[in-house]
Amino acid sequence: MKGRVWKFGDAISTDHIIPGRYFYLRSNLPELAKHIFEYERPGFSERVTPGDVIVAGQNFGQGSSREHAAIVIKMNGIQAVIAKSFARIFYRNCFNNGLPAVICDTERFREGDEIELFLDEGKIIHYPRSETISFVSIPPVMKRILEDGGLVEHVKKYKDLRLDF
């Protein structure tokens, strides 16, 4: 699916994605999702369209373990997050919720660029530059979770973890 790029810098924390002060909305996910990137990118939630992609720099998702950060990204229709690197808890949380987190050099991406992501082939087509960019392949364990539709579905299916690789 094609999508538009929303470009962020380095060190975007879970507090940037969904601030701790909205703690009280965590059992009301649709309401919580409206506050995504509220300070970093005001109006994000109204302007984003399904299939858009978040593209960022180093250590995206650093900070708190709040899975709500990955969930509100997904709820806003973002198809994937692409970054130079991810914080580890956030990275797990993405796949657990069926949101692909892709690692590649993101320098050439600009806000609003149209791109298309081919997860299985490990490549991204960057339309403005007519370029094909390959990314660091997704680890098999993450692929399995994604294929199963997230970790909840995986455990529902096996009543166990079938993730030794």
Next chain:
Amino acid sequence: MGKTLAEKILGAHVGREVKPGEIVVVKTDLVYAQDGTGPLAARRVQEMGFEKVFNPSKTIFFLDHAAPSPRFELSNDHNFLRGFAEKTGCRISEVGNGISHQVVAENDVRPGDVVIGADSHTCTGGALGAFATGVGSTDAAVAMAIGKIWLRVPETLQVVVTGKLPTGVFGKDIILHLIGKIGASGATYKALEFVGDTIEHLDMAGRMTIANMAVEAGAKVGLFPSDAITRKWLNQMGRLGDFKPLASDSDALYEKTIEINAETLNPTIACPHQVDNTRTIEEIGEVRVDQVYLGTSCNGRLEDLQIAAKILKGKKVHPRTRMIVTPGSRSVYLEALKDGTMQVLIEAGAMALPAGCGACVGLHEGVLGDGEVCLATQPRNFQGRMGSPNSFIYLGSPAVAAATAIEGKIADPRKYL
């Protein structure tokens, strides 16, 4: 080939030798969540179709972030968790009991355990020689439901700290210095392991501060050997039976060794809005402070309150500055009352709030307004964490917090010690 602590603990839980980079499914010894991540974890357990949890006596929900609850939505979450605990038989740690990481260190974490917590600072348990790591609600829910988690066996970065810590320099300064050096993602996906003669002599409070902040360098765990200090702590907690010695083999393979000479360290501050934006106290210049916050899972222990009281004894908090103290747990609170520490702090003009996360997460009990500056002992300072996105959080040790409270600006504690 020798093994690192991380490899030893994970290997023991898989029942065979493990190597860095491998994905393993391991049994968990303890799993917990807090009131921000717990409701989702409990719902995930239900969604996966489980009516019970795998090991109720080792599954705990902590009501610590919103404690007591400042909003009805959060009171509802608390009640949901109380109901879930009742149905499944798992434990609830009530409002006022304290912060999850402190309470489990006092009561539950054993050297060699695999501990999973739906909170990033679960790594605090590494101070006791446990493979304790933070995850999201779904991973915690799986551990609650089936008693297992998948993990990538991490490479280990060994941190060797040597020499005597100078007066006024603490565990907090060691870890801030390290994070300033390697960066906020300098240990992502890795285990940090702390050794050296400084560490051998560092008390459990100092070790927990360091382990707590391992995640601020991106690490999965911040491990300490289980030794005489661990034994002493477990004995104090009435859990001597949980002690077992544990250390890496001398020929273990590390990805890297980082050396720190403790004798050259100064009180260190993390400046807004990144934990790795560190400066020594000499480099900090004049920073006026509106609020001083002493407490949190990083520095809410008795020793932390005691050092602040030592500095504040007979002095007053600056009229321009508010000082808030939240003990890490009820037992810390009680000890600080019994030995007079709390009285010294209150007499100096500080206010004490219930044991819990307090102001750390911007929810209540000290929310910062536009343009306000806070010097806090907590582990992180991201923009907007404690309230207004236009506020500024500096991080430092409890000693820095106390000196800062006196002067109303970030101050060097060494002149008071």
